[in-house]
Amino acid sequence: MKICYVVSNIKSERCGTTLVLMKKAHERGHTVYVMNVGGFNFMQGSPICICCKMVPENFDYESEEDFLAKMKTDAIPWKMLDSAELDVMFLRNNPTEETIDRHWAERSGLAFARLVQQQGVLVLNDANSMSHSFIDKLYFEELPELIKPDSLITRDKTAIIDFWEKSGKKIVLKPLEGSGGKNIYLIDEHRSNFNQIIKTLTEKGYIIAQKFLPEVSEGDVRVLVMNGKILEKDGVPAIMRRVNKDESEFRSNVSLGGKTVKAELTPSMERIVALTAPKLIRDGFFFVGLDIVKDKLIEINVMSPGGLYYGGKLGLPEFGDTVIEAIERKVEYKALHKDNFSNKMLATMD
Incomplete structure (x- = not known):
């Protein structure tokens, strides 16, 4: 199969899950591409074109770290590819990690992926659902409430204070749109720097407050x-x-x-x-x-x-094999059943 991984920027990509999955797909004999979220190209009346790098068929590397380092070099050139040639597009960029100067990158990947999905390419996770769950x-x-800690989403300082009191005067505050543990604060009975924390978080948008879990x-x-x-x-x-x-x-x-x-x-x-x-x-x-x-x-x-x-x-264990095997089955189901299954159904079909 031909599979393309979408990342925020290959130059800043670190060794992680995306690398593991790329390497496993390549080892299993698939044609593997990687592209930046800024590599989509739209021309009316034509399929989406993507600017991507292809992992060489006989790729020589010593480790996962070496695999990534070599993919970043100019020795592996960028090429334009008709996205309709793909079997799978795997969205692996994280919009919440984009910086202010890359605001354009937050939603563009999902928007273009929805168009690619409409062309009949299997997109994982489902692009329409990803758009719905962007936050x-x-x-x-x-x-279900049963499995979650008590929480509040607001930009109102008074509401946060009320929630803090009802939660035993110990809560966690974090931006509604954020990741990686950034700008997360513990507010206890002392309420240290409370006003400054509220100001900092509300400048970024909505705040989510959760009851602190001692565990x-x-x-x-x-x-x-x-x-x-x-x-x-x-x-x-x-x-x-x-x-x-x-x-x-x-x-x-x-x-x-x-x-x-x-x-x-x-x-x-x-x-x-x-x-x-x-x-x-x-x-x-x-x-x-x-x-x-x-x-x-x-x-x-x-x-x-x-x-x-x-x-x-x-x-x-090397779970990457299990993940790629699951994707292989989805591609097979899609080929055998033509258009009988929607992208959303195929995405979670075992």
């Missing part, structure tokens, strides 16, 4: 979900615990110095996935990351979930 923290609020001191568990089920290989689930770098830091994001360790799958995690899965399947979300603290889901990542790269460093 993933709002999409998160559509999930977060032990870190959170990233659970990777594929086709509405916990991703696994040889009976081993794709889960890992992200541990805070020290006792003074309640955030466990790897980008902030947190580290990943092996985790045990619990009945609470399985129940959260079971209650989340029907919506993910209905909405065409093939590959999703759930962040869980004890028996509560604290965040959902539908845009560009990660974890495979760090899982590999922990000695977990």
Whole structure:
């Protein structure tokens, strides 16, 4: 199959899940392309053209890190490709990580991917659903209350104070549109720098306040979900615990110095996935990351979930094979059944 991975910018791409999946697809004999979110080209009456790099058929590399480094060089040229030639387009850019000077990049990838999807190319995750869940923290609020901590979304300072008091005077504040643990604050009984924090966050947009979960001191568990089920290989689930770098830091994001360790799958995690899965399947979300603290889901990542790269460093199975095998089946189903299945249905078809 011909598969193209969309990233924010190949030059700034780091070793992560996208790299793992690109490498696995190439190893399995597929034609693999990578493109920047700014590489779409539209001409009326013609299919979308994409500016991309193709992984050479006989690509010589020593490691995942070397694979990425060589893909970034000018030795592998950019080329224009008719997107209709693709079997799959895998959206792996994260709009919430774009900087102010790249505001154009936040929604353009999804908008163009919807057009590519209309041409008959399988887009993962479903581009229409991704557009609906662009603010993933709002999409998160559509999930059952039973599995989520108490929360409030507002730009009103008074409402936040009321919520803080009702929540035992200990809450977490973060921007509604954000990722990577940036601009997340713990507000306790002292309310240190409260006014400045509110000012900073409201300048960025809406604020989401969540009741503080004491168990977060032990870190959170990233659970990777594929086709509405916990991703696994040889009976081993794709889960890992992200541990805070020290006792003074309640955030466990790897980008902030947190580290990943092996985790045990619990009945609470399985129940959260079971209650989340029907919506993910209905909405065409093939590959999703759930962040869980004890028996509560604290965040959902539908845009560009990660974890495979760090899982590999922990000695977990090579889940990348399982993911690519699932995509191969979808391409086969699409070829055999022609247009009988929508993109959304194919996206989560096992």
